[in-house]
Every structure is written in structure tokens, then in C-alpha cells.
Amino acid sequence: MRAITIPEPGAADALVLAEVPDPSPARGEVLIDVVAAGVNRADVMQRQGFYDPPPGSSPYPGLEVSGRIAEIGEGVDSFAVGDQVCALLVGGGYAEQVAVPVGQVLPRPAGIELVDAAGLPEVTCTVWSNVFMTANIQPGQWLLVHGGSSGIGTMAIQLAKAVGAHVAVTAGTQEKLDFCRDLGADLLINYRDEDFVEKLRAGTGNHGADVILDNIGAKYLARNVDALAINGRLVTIGLQGGRKAELDLGKLLAKRGAVIATTLRSRPAAEKAAIVAAVREHVWPLVESGVVRPVIHSRHPLQQAADAHREMEASTHMGKILLLP
Template sequence: MRAIEIMASSAEQHLQLTEQARPEVKAGQLLIKVAAAGVNRPDLLQRQGVYPPPPGASTILGLEIAGWVKEVGLGISGFQPGDKVCALVSGGGYAEYCVADALSCLPIPDHFSFIEAAAIPETFFTVWSNVFMRGALQPDESLLVHGGGSGIGTTAILLAKAFGNPVYVTAGSAEKCRKCLALGATAAIDYSQQDFVSAIRELSNGKGVDVILDMIGGDYLPGNLQCLAIEGRLVQIAIQHGAKAEINLWQLMTKRLTVSGSTLRNRDTEFKSKIARQLLDKVWPLLSAGQIRPCIAAVFPLADAELAHQLMQNNLHFGKIILEI
């Protein structure tokens, strides 16, 4: 099968289309003929050698796919060859075939293309599990998302809007802020021009926000704590500005704040299955009805995975980047 390989012998760790053996389906898994795969920032981190796949997972890049079921492993019911599915995977997406735990697979929503479906799993699983499960966002509570123009950010806007939650975002340009507002954000803060702490204080009339979803980390932590309302929750899911920061414990105590974080890739099948069931119940009806559609920034052929990574690395995209297989 065709697959993208990280050429470790190269100083640039460049990506190259190669021929590799097709994976074998095991009990509890589906073999999927991949039509499209999502590109995500963890792919860039794996390429740099700082985010390796979990033990037993494919070393091929790619955390989300859409395609047809080719083979069904032992012990699986509810799927059959030919079914159109999208799936969250621990690796292997940048290839013609990929295996996925059946419990992390979902039917492609009605009227969705494979490209749109491939934009769903990683970001929707991440946003749902961290904003609505871990962050426990309640009706009418407010949400702040850093990186509103990213795949995660655009998905968070769509879901928060769909469930009636005010959602504030930060983004790096006036153009990205405009697009966030058009997508449904309550307000968008251009962090290159404005201090987000002051902006949130003004937008919330001094109350602050109830939940923050942060992919930046580092020097953003003090500002995030200032932005949180009483009983507010910060959920950290990435650390683009670094893993270390100084925290004001007095502020944490007096405002009764909760700071937590998570990664998704190394969580067990049972946890991912729980997310999948909630998405199928709460979000899939909205997708099938056309009330939510993922925001697609660009589509590249598999052979141009290098160009797709460059676009993401340069932060020039708005929404999801997809590889068409």
C-alpha cells in the first residue's frame, strides 16, 4: 500500500510517499480503506520525535481517517464490509489502509463527504472530552478558546454555539478573528494587537469565563487564571509555548479554580468508546441535520503531505487540513 514515511536519515525529517505492507486486522478492529485523513499538530510533534505513538500503534502518521470498511475483525458486530466510517486512530492514517478499534469508529454523518468526515474524529473527540466532559461546560456558561482558527478552535466554536454557550476566542490576525466571528464566536481577540486578559475582563464585565481550553501553555497560564471566573476550569491540551510556568496559588485558592489537562492518543479504548457514544448521541444528529459542518482549510493529495505540514507549521490555515488518499 502507499503510505507516508518519515525519512529519519534526512536532516529535515522530510516526508516521502513509500510502499509499505498493508496492516493486518486483529480481533476488535476494522481494516479501513482510507479515502481521506486529517492532519493535526501532534503529527508535527511525532515527526520531530517528541510525541511517539503508544506501544503497539502504527508508526505511520495520522490520527483520524474516513473511508470504507474492508475487513471486520473477530468479535465485532454492527459493522460490515462496505460501510462508510470515520475513526479516531492512534496512528497509521497517512496510508491507503489503516486499522482502527471498532469502538472508536463512527458512521459517516448523512450527506458528508469523506473529506468532511476525516475532519471530525480528532478534533470532535478532543473538544467534547475536554470541554464538555473534563471541563464540564454547563448550559449558559462561557468558554474561552485559544487558537480559534485551528481545527480544535473552529470545532470548539461550532459545538459551543450549537449548545448555546457564549464562546470567546483568540486568534493571530484580524482576518482569522473575522472568520471566527462568521463561524459563530461571540467575540474574537486578535492577540497580536490586544491583551486577551484585558479583553476578557471587558467582554465579561469583570466576571471572567467559566471554562478555558488552552493549547498554548507556558506564559499563557497566569493570564488564563486571571480570566477565569469563580469556580472556573482551565483545561490544558497542548503546550506550544512550553511546559513550565509560574502559578499564583493564592488566586487558585480564593477563586476556587480547577486546573487540569489531558492528552487523547494514549487513552484506552474504553475511554475513547465513551466519547464516541456521547458524540453519536449528542453531536451526530446535529451533523446529520447540517447544523454543524467542519471547517476545511485545505485539501492535499497524500503525496503532498510535506506541503500540508508546512501550511500547518506556518499557522496560515483556518480550520482543518486534509489529505486525500
């Protein structure tokens, strides 16, 4: 089969389409003929040499796909050959085929095109596991999402609104903020010329954020703590703004706050399966009813993966970027 490989870490042109060995499903796995693969920041970090795949996993980038099941491994009885599915991966999605544990596979939601379904697994699992399972957002509480127009941001807005929470977002242009508003965001903050702590306090009656979903990391740590409400939960899922920062424990204690750092890719298969099962139970009905939808910005042929990465790094996209083998 063909897959995107990374012979040497580097810029976008480090992504090389090559012939590689065909995968085969092990016990408890299915083999998927890939129709589309989602592009994520983690893929960019892997290409740059900053985010190696876990030991024993595929060396190719790609953390989510949609497609049709081509082969069933031993012990699998919940899907059949030909089923249309999407899946959360540990890697290997930038390819024509990928083998994945059956616990990380979801049926294509009714009403969603198979190609567009590739934009669902990573964002739904990330948002549900962090905002709901970990931070336990409740109706009427405030969620602050940094990067509201990103793939994760667009899903976080929709899911939080679906359960009755209020949503504040940061973004860098008015176009992106308007896009977030159309998805349901209540409070819009341009991080380029507005202080998100002050704007959040003003917009929430000095309450602050009950939950913050942060992909920036060190650069925003101190101000995120300032933005927390009493009993607030800061969930950090990315390091776009650096790895090291000082934490004022006095402020955190005064707010009875929590700082939680999580990743999805390196979790054991059993944990991922539990998250996927929760997404199927709680999120899939919202998708199938039209309350929540995948937001797709662009689609690129697999051989143009470098262009897809350049688009992501330019941060001009709103929603998900897909690759089509």
C-alpha cells in the same frame, strides 16, 4: 500499501512516502480503505521527534481518517464491509489502509461528504471530551478558546454555541477573527495587539471565562488563571507555548478554580470508545442537522504531506487540513 513514514525526525521533508506492509484487522478491529486523513499538530510534533506513538501502535502519523470498511475482524458485528465511516486513531492514518478498534469508528454523518468526514473525529472527540465531559460547560457560561480558527477551535465554537454557551476566541489576524465570528464567536481578541485577560474582562462584565480551552501551555498559564471566572476550569490540551511555568496557587484558590491537563492519543481504548460513543450520541445529530459542520481549509495528495505540514506550521489555515491517498 503506501504510507507516509518518518525515517528520521526533522523538518517537513522528513515525511517520506514508502511501500509498507499491509495492515490486517485483529479481533475487535476493522480495516479501512482510507479516503482522507486529517492533519493535526500532534502529527507535526511526531515528525519533529517530540511525540512518539504509544508502544505497539502504528509508527506512521495520522490520528483520524475517513473511508470505507474493507475487512471486518473477528467479533465485530456493528459494521459491514463497504460501510462509509470515519475513525479516531492512535496513529497510522497517513496511509492507504489502517486497522482500528471498532469502538473508535463512527458512521459517516448523513449530509457530509466522505472526504470531509475525515476532519471530524479528532476535533469532535477532543472538544466533547474536554469542554463538555471534563469541564462541564453549561448554557450561559463563557468559553475562551485559544486559536479559534484552528480545527479544534472552529469545532469548539460551534458546539459551545449549539448548547447555548457564549464564546470568546483569540486569533492572530482580523481575517481569522472574522472567520470565527461567522461561526458564532461572541467576543473576538487579537492576541498580537490585545491583552486577552483585559479584553475578556471587559467583554464579560468582569466575569471572566468559566471554561478555557488552551493549546499554548506554559506561556499562557498565569494569564489563563487571571482570565478564569470564579469556579472556572482551565483545560490544557497542548504545549505550543512551552512545558514549564509557575502556577500561583493563591490566585487559583481565590477563584476556586481547576487546572486540568489532558491528552487523547494515549488514553486506553475503552476510554476512547466511551468518548466516541458520547460524540455519536450528542454531536452526530448536530452535524446531520447542519447545526455543526466540519470546516475544511485545504486538501493535499498524500504524496504532498510535507506541503500540508508546512501549511499547518505557517498557521495560515482556518479549519482542517486533509490528505488524500
